[in-house]
Amino acid sequence: MIPADAPGPVLAVDDLWVEARTPTGPRPILEAVSFTLAPRETLCLAGESGSGKSVTSLAIMRLLPKASLRVPRGTIKLAERELLSLPETEMRKVRGGDIAMIFQEPMTSLNPVMTIGAQMSEAIRIHQGVGEHEALGRAKDMLDAVHMTDPARRLRQYPHELSGGMRQRVMIGMALSCRPKVLIADEPTTALDVRVQAQILDLMRELSADFGTSTILITHDMGVVAEMADRVVMMKTGRIVETSSVEDIFLRPQASYTRELLAAVPRLGERSGTDGPPRLSRECEPVEAKTALPVLVVRDLNVSFHQSGSLFAPKPAPVAAVKDVSFSIMPGQTLGLVGESGSGKSTTGKAIANLVPWTGDILLGGRSIRNLSPRELKAVRRKAQMIFQDPYASLDPRMSIGSLLAEPLTIHGIGTRAEREERAAEVLKRVRLSPDHRTRYPHEFSGGQRQRICIGRALILEPDLIIADESVAALDVSVRAQVLDLMLELQETLGLAYLFISHDMAIVERMSHAVLVMRHGQIVEAGSRREVFENPRDTYTRELMNAVPVPDPARARSKRGSRYLASEKAV
Amino acid sequence: QQPQRGGTMTVTFKDDVATLDPAIGYDWQNWSMIKSLFSRLMDYKPGTAELIPSLAESFEVAPDGLSYTFKLRPSAKFTNGRTITAADVKYSFERVVDPKTQSPGAGFFGAIKGHAEMQAGSANNLPGVTAVDDRTVRIELTRPDATFLHVMAINFASIVPKEEVEKAAGDFGKKPVGSGPFKLAEWTLGQRVVFERNPDYFDKAVPNLDKVVIEVGQEPLVALLRLQRGEVDVAGDGIPPAKYLELRNDPAYKDQVIQGDQLNTGYVTLNTRVKPLDNVKVRQALNMAINKDRVVRIINNRAVPANQPLPPLMPGYDKEFKGYAYDVAKAKALLAEAGLKDGFATVLYASNTDPNPRIAQAIQQDLAAVGVKAEIKALAQANVIAAGGTEGEAPMVWSGGMAWIADFPDPSNFYGPILGCSGATQGGWNWAWYCNKEVDERATAADSMSDPAKAGERAKAWGSIFTDIMKDAPWIPVFNEQRVVVRSKRMGGDPSIYIDPTRVLNYDALWIKQ
Amino acid sequence: MAAYLAQRVLQTILILLGIAAITFLLLYMVPADPAVQIAGRSATAQTVANIRRELGLDQPLLTQFLRYLGGLLHGDLGRSYAQKTDVMTLIASRLPATMTLMIAGIAAELAIGVTLGVIAAVRRNSFLDRAVMIASFTTISAPQFLVALLLLYVFAATLGWFPMSGFGSPAHVVLPALTLGILGAGWYARIVRSTMIDVLNQDYVRTAKAKGVAPARVVLRHALPNALLPVIAMIGIDIGQFMAGLVVVEAVFGWPGIGQLAWQAIQQVDIPIIMGVTLVSALAIVLGNLLADLIAPFIDPRIRLR
């Protein structure tokens, strides 16, 4: 990749230290980070959450929050210029001009009250000294370059009028509009759908080739690393543990941390040839579904959302989010529900938990949940628990973990206060948290811990069915693997049934006995996991699988050319 | 110094000029304006309470006092150019008495023949007023009325042109046309009213000023600041208490601050129909309990303590009368006699504009000293009036801020509505609910002494009526408040025309040093 | 949009009807008889009765109310008891002054409040921030009458920079608007400060910085518009509070507006004027809220009118 006669690096970070101010004195965040970026190279910064990837990139941009973080030592050289000692006005020219940055969250990184045109042309005006009109023209060319349909109209639109994928394209266009020497992309695709992610990655590759930009790509997704990187910098707790070419990282990992990380990554096709998820516990026999009665039966489920009309305007037609969906789940089994964003997965889950109005039939443990009195409904709810996508958002931030765990028991009037506390402690142990944690509040836990609390909360009522809606999407690879294992273990020991909702094909493959593929509110494919994954009949299912980045550089690169989407044009 | 002619004077007031319709206007502010826009058969000599013929050239009173004949000036014209005739007089009086006009002054014409019928709505004219010819008007009364010539001089007796009233279609109060020394030149609602000299006024010597600009909506404190800067000539609302001493003691303002007596008494009504105030001993005791000197000090000595209802300027005022002297011991003894050794609790109403709540509190403290616990209710004027006029509601009312200057300088004006039986009704102003039939008869008798020759005797009769009333002690007369006016340096004239006993400000007589 | 407006108009009418009914009922119960008030001290019982009859006050409450509503339909607010003039004329003659003052007051309030709030947020926890917050407290705790008098005393009476009283030229509006503005500004400064601190931590502000946008522009162009939404909502709520302020400020500065009219009418229990002013200010409040709702989508395009 790197030409033999490579000139000096575009960017060189040497012995960079960052420390945080804390009441107890400075705490190191980055320690002696050094790396270089060659011209036209794509360098991946990888590593677990909190390892210091974002801080590194912000330090390069000199955008670290002054109040809490500072750089005591180190050099950052852009070509021959030392950035850390540059005057602020000079540095402003570097930002957006020489070094551009794309942030993680396309949804929140664009100003909601400015048009796309205003935001894109701003950087061009600042760095190229052209007039408003000229800048808008160039912005339009950039939108063309990032393959946006109807660029002239887009310029006048606001961010909320664009989809997530489109917004990320705008971000990329904006970043590249001044032809920066270096592009820093901090997790540019984590928030996106697999299929959109694939398109964005293609686009980035194409553009950095066209513009001759060197790229620092920050990601924790090893699949993305395999597809994109020339070289990889592995970080852990503020230090670099390994710097190698992409092939070496995957084929000959040096650091033990790298090896661990790679082991935790689920790979699509890993479980081909088997029927169910892997068994984790040896000691007890699987609970056999002796009773042939399914825990959940859904028949012709329809959910539509009414848009509120006004007194005079005619009511807009309702949005059908779920259309004629039928399925059932047997005790101790997992049904995986996949599909792209907006396909109606969560809505289906919420309907079963009776949180949205629905029509059709839902039978829990053989009993219809339609027209139940509030008291009966409460009893039924005990049987089916839901775990929400975002563990942080679904825990009341003002309640301690102890109260949160005991609350379901209180609601259902189970046990005395002491008994409830005992049960809560028990469950905490079960999800591998210490009972001492009871007095802490949700924000005092890591994402993985919070997700375990949510699971514990669902478990405490001893339900038959757990609806897990994107339960691990927000988690780090290694943490995610732990949580998934925990869920499998609980299934084995308690005989739980799961409705496992996810858009990550690899995870669904690992977890499920049977799979449903949803699109536009309808089921496009259903069957046992083996049928669906080894023999997808529907093109949409195949596309979904194709779009998943493969954590294997050789396969990833061979796949590149062949990727094409039959069902839909660029998003 | 002789009055000089010409110039524009600026006067400020806090409140809007409500209406300039002489049949309606009845507040102290528009009172003097209406006086200057209209003319009446009779009027007063500026700065005094002396009656003189005005629009009437001369008049005759029948010996029985039941008929008056007025001769109109031949030269008098309305400002629309039309000559004033006897028919206009008849129309103007009938307009006031007509219930449709809703005139608060209808009662003043009660002695005129046909008044009762017209007020009751059973007749639509006053047979008692006849236009003998264009210049002669005869008025017949049902009973002799010693105040009748005063009535001919009050605003309600102003002569208005019928055609203009009709043209204004109910808005005559905003489009007044009269025959006074001034005429209305401009009225910008909520901002200013401008008067200019009426060149056709029958007395060519009046007025002195070319123009009067009345600015409304001016906070008194701000008006004073503006006056000090020379933007304003007369602060119509006077000096706010907060500023009084400052100006009074400033030698620079010696000539500008004018202070004088007016026809006013401040009193506390003692409701004779409410226990235990129905006991005359209690009322007398309360009269003795008030330290009037201290109350006067609280308003910076801008008043003199009073001991009878009539103010000193009023004919009939009894200089010899001592009233009830301040004597706490005696007051307590009287209360004990009435079986109220431990005092009692009562309520004192007062208007809520400064300084009235303060005066009420001073009175409250004095009452407390004899064991009477008075709870103060400082309310908006309208609410106090309503409470006072509701039987059995208000045991005590402090009159300040509501008892205005007399309508005309005659003692009878201090009796009927506020101490007579006729006022002791629902919605009336006799808040002491005092009704003494014998005194009422004496009052009627005094008012029938219409022969001008008997004026002195009549005044005496009235004087004794009021001092006799004080035996029943329906009021605690507290003080006679003086009026304080501040004028700009350039304003000239005798202090009396700034504190005219019959009109608050005499616009006709004011003048500017050129 | 048209449907939305139609709905809001209907809502406005209902609110006004409700207010008319409540006010009428309340005023009817107030213990002060307007007829007695008009008749004055020298009136006979006969005169009072005549006046009461002429004003229609002897009618049952419902009849009086329906008659009033009937008048409203023709745009007739009745006649003032004390001034004997159409209430509509009185209000109309004072409306321009009040509108001017109100707009100038809100402008002053926003200008001062937003500026201080932004400064405090940008210089968070600095001395300047503390000073702004204490200043905002002082203004919130200060009686309006006093503030008005002080301003007048200093800038008009002593320094002579502005006229002391009246209405007409732009110079006249400065002090009254400032008085109104100073008091509201304290609230706005606090609101703007807290939303601004929030906004400054948003991702898109970081994006702007990463583009190399100058700090002033980051604050004013990128952050500020996002912090204005709560301010706009607050203006809607605020207009009601403003009416009380107008009474005081108009009195001190001799401003010929609705506040003065209302104040005098209340003192005189001039029910038609009180009714009229109440309805007009209710209308102003409702329209102000509507305006705030209509402006919101321009400030934040994500908002759609529902």
Add this chain to the structure above:
Amino acid sequence: MRVLRELLRRPVSLFGTVVIAIVLTLALCAPWLAPYAPDDQLFEGLSLEGAPLPPSAQFWLGTDTLGRDLLSRVMYGARTSLLIGLVANGMAVTFGLLVGMTAGYARGWLGAVLMSFTDLMMAFPALLLAIVLAALLRPSLWIVALVIALVNWVQVARIAFTETSALVERDFILAERSLGAGHARVVGLHIAPHLISTAIVWGTLGIATTVLLEATLSFLGIGVQPPQPSWGNIIFESQSYFTSAPWLVFFPGIAILLTALSFNLVGDALRDILDPTQRGRD
């Protein structure tokens, strides 16, 4: 106890707590601490011309226009003003929160009715309402408190409505409901605590405005009746004396400002202390 310790730990809230403690002590112990009775019109308290006296050794804060000792009046006035500021304002905030929360949570027809009512009240000129209500009812301290509460709840209701509407959309509310929690539980345990911050902001900012509103009502003759002092009516009675007797407005003014400021400082600190999500953060 922990709360108090936390309050005393931070300098800013320490200041606030101390001021509040002083004001409360002065108010509660006024009968023992005040040099004179608050309504005692002293002969030597006025000049011979009837002018109030400036601060002196005998009258520390000077006297008022009736010759009463201003210090004693300010001390007794604290009782009235604190009662109005805390009780009346507290009632307004509580009622506003209840209405806003109910409407925001229930939505549907109940929410629509409640918010329409709120809108109606919002469109009603507040001062007029206060005047009419107070004129109808006999003026007394408790009536004044009630009137103020009736006038002031509206804004709080609006804000609480907006916040509740946003909270209801949050996942954790959905999570509670999926557990089978009843409405009362969701509102009381999971929504109300999140409005503490709003309650504190409005509760403390409202203190100054309600104390002044009470004064306005007194001024209209429908507030606390003389001679009972309140900070607001001391100022209002004598505000036109601001040039000739500035102490009459200065001292009670400072009292209002300091008290309101202190409550606000303590409120801000309390909000942080009571918010577990702030634990371990700075």
